[in-house]
Amino acid sequence: MHLLLVDGSAYIFRAFHALPQLNRKSDGLPVGCVQGFCSMLYKLTEDLKGEDAPTHMAVIFDHSGKTFRDDIYTEYKAQRPPAPVELVPQFPLTRAATRAFSIPSIEMEGWEADDIIATYARLAREAGGKATIVSSDKDMMQLIEPDGSIRMLDTIARPGQPPLRWIGMDEVFKKFGVTPDKVIEVQALCGDSVDNVPGVPGIGVKTAAELINTYGTVENLLEHADEIKQNARREKLKANADLALVSKRLVTLSQDVPVELDIDALIRQPMEPSNLFPFLKAMEFATITKRLSGKLEANPDDFEADPEYAATAVPGAVGFDNAARAESRAARHEATGRSNAATVAHAAAEHARVRAIPFKPEDYEIIRDAAALQRWIDAIEMTGHVATDTETTGLDNQTADLVGLSFSIAPGTSAYLPLGHTDGEADIFGGGGLVEGQMDIRLALDMVKPLFADPSILKIFHNAKYDIGILARYDVAVKSVDDTLLLSYALDGPQFNTMGELGEHWLGFAGQSIKDLIGSGKKQITFAQVKIEDGARYAAEDADMTMRLWQVLKPRLVAENMTTLYETIDRPLAPVLARMEGRGVNIDRAILSRLSGEFAQRAAAFEAQAYELAEQTFNLGSPKQLGEILFDKMGLEGGTKTKTGAWSTGADVLEDLALKGVPLARTIVDWRQLNKLRSTYTDALPAYINERTGRVHTTYSQHSVLTGRLSSNDPNLQNIPVRTEDGRKIRSAFVAAPGKILVSADYSQIELRVLAHIADIQALKDAFEEGLDIHAMTASEMFGVPVEGMPSDIRRRAKAINFGIIYGISAFGLANQLGIGRGEAGDYIKTYFERFPGIKDYMEEQRRKVKEDGHVSTIFGRRINFPNAKSHNPSERAFVERASINAPIQGSAADIIRRAMIRMEPELNKARIDADMLLQVHDELIFEVPLGTESAAIPVIKRVMEGAAEPAVRLTVPIQVDANAAGNWDEAH
DNA sequence: GCAAGGACGTA
DNA sequence: GTACGTCCTTGCA
Structure with a gap:
C-alpha cells in the first residue's frame, strides 16, 4: 500500500508566492493557483509510476478557525497577515478541483492539515504500507522515516529544477542539522517567526542543532542547562525554559486526529469525465482539458461548464443581445452569485476588520534624516506595497511645488517626510528659507526614486494621476500603481470623490480637513507654510487613510467582478492622462x-x-x-x-x-x-498658459462622469467652440508648435454603431457595413423617401430621431427638438420602433435591468449605478429610464476610446512614430507630430482607434475613424 | 465668500 | 430626450 497525502493549503500558498499570478478567467476571477493545483494533481498521476505509484490518495486542507494550538499559545500564528485578496476566492475552488479529480478532499475543524497528514501517515505505516507527503513545508519534516516508509515530495515548479523533488534524510539534515526525529527539538529552541512560535530568543537553527545533537531532547537539555559553558546561552535557556517547552508542543504534530474516513476510503478512484470536465470548463483551463481528454479518451464538448463555477459575464455578451442570451446570462449570474459568496464574505470581513482599527495621530512619525528614511524604505521593501501621497503648494500639478511625501505600510503605521516647508513671512520672491529639521530634497528623492520605479513594489495613491504628474517634474518615475479613487470609481461610480467622503463612508472617519490647516479664501496659505508637525499629522493621516481604503476596496474588486475593468481600462489610463496633461497644448x-x-x-x-x-x-x-x-x-x-x-x-x-x-x-x-x-x-x-512650458495644461477627471467618459477642467478643453464661425476662430488659436503639425482623429458615429452592436440591429449594421449615410438611411426607412435627392428637412428629422434614441427618446423631447407637436413626435417614434423593433427591445431590457439591479452595464462590464431607479417620483423614474438607455451606449463608446488611448503610445513606439497625444474630446484624439510625419502617423492612429474594442469585445459593426492634419485645430478637425 | 440657478459651450 | 464645466447674477452669510 502506498498512500499519497497532498498538503493542499501549503501548496496553494507556496504556489501563490512562487508563480506569477497572471491567470484570470473571463469574469476577472483570479484562478492561477487553481490552475497550478490542477496541473500538480495531473502531474502526480503521470509522474508517479511503477513502485512510486500510489494505491491510496487524499488532499488535506486547513480548516478555518481555531485549533488546539491556539489554546496552548494565544499568539500562535498571530502575526500572520490576512490571505492575499487574489487568493481568497481560490480556496473553495481548490476543494472543488480535488473533488473534480475524484480524490477525497479532507479538512477537519480544530485541526491543521499537518496533523491530519501525520495521522494518516502513521496509519499507513502501521498497516505495513508507506506514505508520501506532497509538501515542502518544513514542519512536516519531523514525520520522515529513515526506512523510507514516510517520505516527502516537493512539486512546486521552479525554473531550472526538476518538477518533482524528493525530500529525505539528507534534505532534513541540511535544513535542521539533525535527523527527522529531532526536528521538533530544534524547532522548539529556534522557534518560527512565520507561525509565531517563540522558541528561545537568541537561539537560531545552528545553535539549536548543536545543542540537540549533544543533549538529545529539549527536556534533557534543560535538565543539564547548568553544564553549558557559554554564559549568555545558558542564561537564555534557563530564563526561557517554559517558552521552549510550549514551543515544542506547538511544533509537534498530533498523530491521533480522530479522522472520519478510514484509510480504505482513500483507495484511488479513476478520473470520471462527467466529474472532471464540467469543472475544468468552468475554470476555462484549455490546455489541461485538452491533455486530459486525450488521456481519458473523452470529448470535453460533451459536457457543459459547471454553472456553479462558470464566469458571470462573458465580455461581449454584457448588455443586451437577445432575450435568450439575456436569460442564460441571468442564470449564470445567479450561479456565480453563489460561487462568489466566499469573495463577498471576504470583502465584508476586511471592511469590518479595517473599520475597527482606531486612528492614532500620535503614532505618526516624522522622517527628518537619511537614517530614518532608510528604515522606512527597508520596511516598505519588506511589505511590498505602500500607500503614499505628495503634499504640494497647490491643486494644479503643473505649477505646484513638492512640500513633502507621506508613506503608510499598514493601517496606523504612517510617516511624513517633510522636504519643502518654509518659514517667515512670504515675500514676493516666494517666502522665507527652509525650516530646520528637513532632509535635503534632492538627497531624499534620490533615495526614494528606486522605490517608486520598482515594479515589484505597489504604490497606492489616492488620485495617482496628480502625484505621478508632480513626481515626474522632479524626475521620479512611478511604476506599479493602485489608486483608491479609481477603485472607488470602478466599484461605485462618481458617488464619492474626495478621500474625506470615502473615509466618512467606509471608515466612519473623514480625517482632518485641509481647510483647518491652510484656511481658505484671501487668508489661505500654502502647505509649505504649514508647521511641519501640523503638516505631518495631516499628511501621514492621508497615507494612512489611503492604505485603509485600499484594504477595504481592493477585495471588493474580485467579489464584484470589476477586476478586469479596473486593471485593463481604468488603472492603466491614469499614467497616460498624466503624460497628456504634462504635455499641454500650444495656443496662439x-x-x-x-x-x-x-x-x-x-x-x-x-x-x-x-x-x-x-x-x-x-x-x-x-x-x-x-x-x-x-x-x-x-x-x-x-x-x-x-x-x-x-x-x-x-x-x-x-x-x-x-x-x-x-x-x-x-x-x-x-x-x-x-x-x-x-x-x-x-x-x-x-x-x-503655463509660464514654465508656455502651453495650456488641462486637468482630466477620470472619475467624475457617470458613464465612464472623461471630463476636462481648468480649463475645460472639451468644449472649445466649433459650431459657429466665430467659435471656430477660437479653435484656430490652438496651433501646433513650430516644426510640428496637429493631427485630429475622430470616431465616426461611434454611439450609433455601438447601439447597432448592443441592440443587434441588422438594418443599422448593414448600413454601416456599406458605408451609407446613416441619417438618410433612417429617413428612407421611416418615411419611404429614396436616399437620392432626399429633402434636407427629412434627413434632419431622422437625425434628430437617431440622437433621440441614444438619449432615451421621449415624445416630449423630440417634439421640442423638432418644433413639432407631441402627437406628431409620438407617431415618429412609433414608426421608428416598427422599422427597428430591436431598438425597442433594447430599451425595454435596460429599463427592466435598472429597476431590478439598480444598474446597467457597458459591453466591457463597467457598471453604471442608478440609486434612484425605484424612486416614487414618476419624473425622476422616467429620467433614470432615459439615462439607463443612454449609459451603456455612451459608456461603451467611452470604454472603447479609453482602450485606444492606453494602447496608443506603445503602438506608436512600436511603429517608431514620434507623435504626442495631447487631447481627448470624447470621440476625438488630438496629436502633435513633427511636420512631414503626419502621413505615417495617421494610419497607425486609425488602426489603434478602430481596433480598440478587440479582443475583449468582437464588435459586429465596423468602426470608422476619420483623421486630418493641419497647423491648427480648426482646420485639422 | 459661497451656493444655487440660469445660460451656453462641447460630444 | 444623454453626459459634462464655466461664467455670471442673485441671495444669503
Whole structure:
C-alpha cells in the first residue's frame, strides 16, 4: 500500500508566492493557483509510476478557525497577515478541483492539515504500507522515516529544477542539522517567526542543532542547562525554559486526529469525465482539458461548464443581445452569485476588520534624516506595497511645488517626510528659507526614486494621476500603481470623490480637513507654510487613510467582478492622462487677444442696441432683469416660468420671440453668444498658459462622469467652440508648435454603431457595413423617401430621431427638438420602433435591468449605478429610464476610446512614430507630430482607434475613424 | 465668500 | 430626450 497525502493549503500558498499570478478567467476571477493545483494533481498521476505509484490518495486542507494550538499559545500564528485578496476566492475552488479529480478532499475543524497528514501517515505505516507527503513545508519534516516508509515530495515548479523533488534524510539534515526525529527539538529552541512560535530568543537553527545533537531532547537539555559553558546561552535557556517547552508542543504534530474516513476510503478512484470536465470548463483551463481528454479518451464538448463555477459575464455578451442570451446570462449570474459568496464574505470581513482599527495621530512619525528614511524604505521593501501621497503648494500639478511625501505600510503605521516647508513671512520672491529639521530634497528623492520605479513594489495613491504628474517634474518615475479613487470609481461610480467622503463612508472617519490647516479664501496659505508637525499629522493621516481604503476596496474588486475593468481600462489610463496633461497644448495668444477685442466691440454694439430697444439700460447678463423687461414691462405673450418661478429666457425662447418679431430677443441672443466666447475662451484661456512650458495644461477627471467618459477642467478643453464661425476662430488659436503639425482623429458615429452592436440591429449594421449615410438611411426607412435627392428637412428629422434614441427618446423631447407637436413626435417614434423593433427591445431590457439591479452595464462590464431607479417620483423614474438607455451606449463608446488611448503610445513606439497625444474630446484624439510625419502617423492612429474594442469585445459593426492634419485645430478637425 | 440657478459651450 | 464645466447674477452669510 502506498498512500499519497497532498498538503493542499501549503501548496496553494507556496504556489501563490512562487508563480506569477497572471491567470484570470473571463469574469476577472483570479484562478492561477487553481490552475497550478490542477496541473500538480495531473502531474502526480503521470509522474508517479511503477513502485512510486500510489494505491491510496487524499488532499488535506486547513480548516478555518481555531485549533488546539491556539489554546496552548494565544499568539500562535498571530502575526500572520490576512490571505492575499487574489487568493481568497481560490480556496473553495481548490476543494472543488480535488473533488473534480475524484480524490477525497479532507479538512477537519480544530485541526491543521499537518496533523491530519501525520495521522494518516502513521496509519499507513502501521498497516505495513508507506506514505508520501506532497509538501515542502518544513514542519512536516519531523514525520520522515529513515526506512523510507514516510517520505516527502516537493512539486512546486521552479525554473531550472526538476518538477518533482524528493525530500529525505539528507534534505532534513541540511535544513535542521539533525535527523527527522529531532526536528521538533530544534524547532522548539529556534522557534518560527512565520507561525509565531517563540522558541528561545537568541537561539537560531545552528545553535539549536548543536545543542540537540549533544543533549538529545529539549527536556534533557534543560535538565543539564547548568553544564553549558557559554554564559549568555545558558542564561537564555534557563530564563526561557517554559517558552521552549510550549514551543515544542506547538511544533509537534498530533498523530491521533480522530479522522472520519478510514484509510480504505482513500483507495484511488479513476478520473470520471462527467466529474472532471464540467469543472475544468468552468475554470476555462484549455490546455489541461485538452491533455486530459486525450488521456481519458473523452470529448470535453460533451459536457457543459459547471454553472456553479462558470464566469458571470462573458465580455461581449454584457448588455443586451437577445432575450435568450439575456436569460442564460441571468442564470449564470445567479450561479456565480453563489460561487462568489466566499469573495463577498471576504470583502465584508476586511471592511469590518479595517473599520475597527482606531486612528492614532500620535503614532505618526516624522522622517527628518537619511537614517530614518532608510528604515522606512527597508520596511516598505519588506511589505511590498505602500500607500503614499505628495503634499504640494497647490491643486494644479503643473505649477505646484513638492512640500513633502507621506508613506503608510499598514493601517496606523504612517510617516511624513517633510522636504519643502518654509518659514517667515512670504515675500514676493516666494517666502522665507527652509525650516530646520528637513532632509535635503534632492538627497531624499534620490533615495526614494528606486522605490517608486520598482515594479515589484505597489504604490497606492489616492488620485495617482496628480502625484505621478508632480513626481515626474522632479524626475521620479512611478511604476506599479493602485489608486483608491479609481477603485472607488470602478466599484461605485462618481458617488464619492474626495478621500474625506470615502473615509466618512467606509471608515466612519473623514480625517482632518485641509481647510483647518491652510484656511481658505484671501487668508489661505500654502502647505509649505504649514508647521511641519501640523503638516505631518495631516499628511501621514492621508497615507494612512489611503492604505485603509485600499484594504477595504481592493477585495471588493474580485467579489464584484470589476477586476478586469479596473486593471485593463481604468488603472492603466491614469499614467497616460498624466503624460497628456504634462504635455499641454500650444495656443496662439495673439489670435485670442485680437478676437477678444473684436468680440468686446461687437458685443458693445449689441448692448447699445438692446438698451435702445428696451428703452432702458439693464444688465444684459441678468436673465432676471431681461425676463421682467420682456414679459412684465413689454407684456409679451407665451412666456414660461422656470421651476423657481423666474421667467424663462433661454435661447430657444428668445429664438421663438425673434421669429415673432421681437428684435430685442435676437439682439440678446447675439450678445450672449459673443459674451460667452469672450469671457469663457478668448479672455480666460491666455491666463492658463503655463509660464514654465508656455502651453495650456488641462486637468482630466477620470472619475467624475457617470458613464465612464472623461471630463476636462481648468480649463475645460472639451468644449472649445466649433459650431459657429466665430467659435471656430477660437479653435484656430490652438496651433501646433513650430516644426510640428496637429493631427485630429475622430470616431465616426461611434454611439450609433455601438447601439447597432448592443441592440443587434441588422438594418443599422448593414448600413454601416456599406458605408451609407446613416441619417438618410433612417429617413428612407421611416418615411419611404429614396436616399437620392432626399429633402434636407427629412434627413434632419431622422437625425434628430437617431440622437433621440441614444438619449432615451421621449415624445416630449423630440417634439421640442423638432418644433413639432407631441402627437406628431409620438407617431415618429412609433414608426421608428416598427422599422427597428430591436431598438425597442433594447430599451425595454435596460429599463427592466435598472429597476431590478439598480444598474446597467457597458459591453466591457463597467457598471453604471442608478440609486434612484425605484424612486416614487414618476419624473425622476422616467429620467433614470432615459439615462439607463443612454449609459451603456455612451459608456461603451467611452470604454472603447479609453482602450485606444492606453494602447496608443506603445503602438506608436512600436511603429517608431514620434507623435504626442495631447487631447481627448470624447470621440476625438488630438496629436502633435513633427511636420512631414503626419502621413505615417495617421494610419497607425486609425488602426489603434478602430481596433480598440478587440479582443475583449468582437464588435459586429465596423468602426470608422476619420483623421486630418493641419497647423491648427480648426482646420485639422 | 459661497451656493444655487440660469445660460451656453462641447460630444 | 444623454453626459459634462464655466461664467455670471442673485441671495444669503
